[in-house]
Amino acid sequence: MGLSILIGAQWGDEGKAKIVDYLCRNIDIVVRYQGGANAGHTVVLEGKKFVFHLIPSGILHPDKQCYIGNGVVLDPEQFLKEIEMIEKSGISYHNRLKISALAHVIMPYHKTLDALRETKRKNPIGTTGRGIGPCYADKSSRNGLRLIDLYSDKLDEKIEANIEYYNYLFQNYENYQPLDKEKIIKDYQYYAEKLKPFVDDVAFLVNENLDQGKNILAEGAQGVGLDIDFGTYPFVTSSNPTAGGAMTGIGVSPLRVDKIYAIMKAYTTRVGEGPFPTELLDETGEYLRKKGHEFGSTTGRPRRCGWFDLVFAKYSVMLNRFTDIVLTKLDVLDGIDKIKVCVGYRTSKGEISRFPVSLDELYEITPIYQEFDGWESVEGAKTMADLPENARKYIDFLEKSLNTSISIISVGPDREETIVRK
Ligand code: GDP
Ligand code: IMO
Ligand code: MG
Numbered sequence: 001m002g003l004s005i006l007i008g009a010q011w012g013d014e015g016k017a018k019i020v021d022y023l024c025r026n027i028d029i030v031v032r033y034q035g036g037a038n039a040g041h042t043v044v045l046e047g048k049k050f051v052f053h054l055i056p057s058g059i060l061h062p063d064k065q066c067y068i069g070n071g072v073v074l075d076p077e078q079f080l081k082e083i084e085m086i087e088k089s090g091i092s093y094h095n096r097l098k099i100s101a102l103a104h105v106i107m108p109y110h111k112t113l114d115a116l117r118e119t120k121r122k123n124p125i126g127t128t129g130r131g132i133g134p135c136y137a138d139k140s141s142r143n144g145l146r147l148i149d150l151y152s153d154k155l156d157e158k159i160e161a162n163i164e165y166y167n168y169l170f171q172n173y174e175n176y177q178p179l180d181k182e183k184i185i186k187d188y189q190y191y192a193e194k195l196k197p198f199v200d201d202v203a204f205l206v207n208e209n210l211d212q213g214k215n216i217l218a219e220g221a222q223g224v225g226l227d228i229d230f231g232t233y234p235f236v237t238s239s240n241p242t243a244g245g246a247m248t249g250i251g252v253s254p255l256r257v258d259k260i261y262a263i264m265k266a267y268t269t270r271v272g273e274g275p276f277p278t279e280l281l282d283e284t285g286e287y288l289r290k291k292g293h294e295f296g297s298t299t300g301r302p303r304r305c306g307w308f309d310l311v312f313a314k315y316s317v318m319l320n321r322f323t324d325i326v327l328t329k330l331d332v333l334d335g336i337d338k339i340k341v342c343v344g345y346r347t348s349k350g351e352i353s354r355f356p357v358s359l360d361e362l363y364e365i366t367p368i369y370q371e372f373d374g375w376e377s378v379e380g381a382k383t384m385a386d387l388p389e390n391a392r393k394y395i396d397f398l399e400k401s402l403n404t405s406i407s408i409i410s411v412g413p414d415r416e417e418t419i420v421r422k
Contacts, residue, residue, distance in 0.1 A: 008223030017041030030058030033249030040297025071249020126272030203251025235274025
């Protein structure tokens, strides 16, 4: 099987973690390839809920290796909290959890800047406040600190230079409090010690394991609509959740890739600001939010809900050439009389079926819907035959329209509430 990539194909929170955990039965190693603690990945195991922000969602399988790739921005404080959480749950992580020495480290000033810029923006992005954008910006401008730098003799010097720069920047904001240099250095020396057992050359380990015939799953965070290049910029995150991001985010060749899984919800959600063509601001939107428990796993914010958007989904398919689609949260559509799917966009210049590159154009469009008869319940379905006929029709329509096989269907949060299509 080799290397598989698992991507959120909409605007995040598609149920990626549940599917990572499910696919783990045939996987040896799970590697996160981008994003940071902005992610909130939920796995429900025998009724117990685990939310991971940094640790790969495969960690609940005691025999699997879990890596954090160089493409991730690592918040040491958050990582240590997660370690504590899994330790308390009696899950052993020793010798099976590694972080790339090349991963960039989130610093306190990244979080401060993230918050400050949000308060100053005329149109806030609605970030998670986890310092993601500023950390990736420092990486690109070559002022960042990588995990490996925490072990350098010059660590103090590097931190000091950044603190000087950020203090200069922050002094123009009201309620300015200079950064506490001594405290930050001390904290990061402490983190360096704590993280030492996990630091490794992840790109080497990934390639070596692939050479030995192991199966590796690259776990994406966020989703295609939040991609820094192809998403609804500037209402995006600062990394590439799309397939290419997995190559640079763990250090593998595209020739290694065997499967690319798209995780798609049977409807759409988005958390934070930005265009959302099929958003429902009525009682149906409220129904989906309630039934789907659509509240952010990281920030607790209510997620915006709407119908499935085929125009966007086709764009997502084009960008990633998925081998498989996993359709999640089908159960949330239970009990809805008429289910709609957006099949095109109406603009002042006529109908379009291609996702526009211009945000202005996107804000202007009106979705064109096709209606489907609903069904009562998909609860307890183990096979396609167990599903109500109308649910099967809905799946078939999406599959044909996207020209990609929907090979797994999720009908509930638990591992076992999953249908694998033969
Ligand atoms: P991720 O960020 O893509 O991993 O998704 P999140 O964990 O942020 O959000 C998905 C939520 O839906 C979590 O609470 C999951 O437990 C839950 N979930 C996943 N699959 C299903 C499903 O098929 N049905 C229902 N009802 N909930 C699901
Ligand atoms: P998972 O992996 C949904 C959104 C934020 C905001 C934008 C930028 O759980 O699917 P950032 O903090 O990254 O600078 O915020 O991206 N966002 C997510 N939305 N799921 C996520 O992760 C997200 N991570 C970031 O709400 O709109
Ligand atoms: Mg999430």
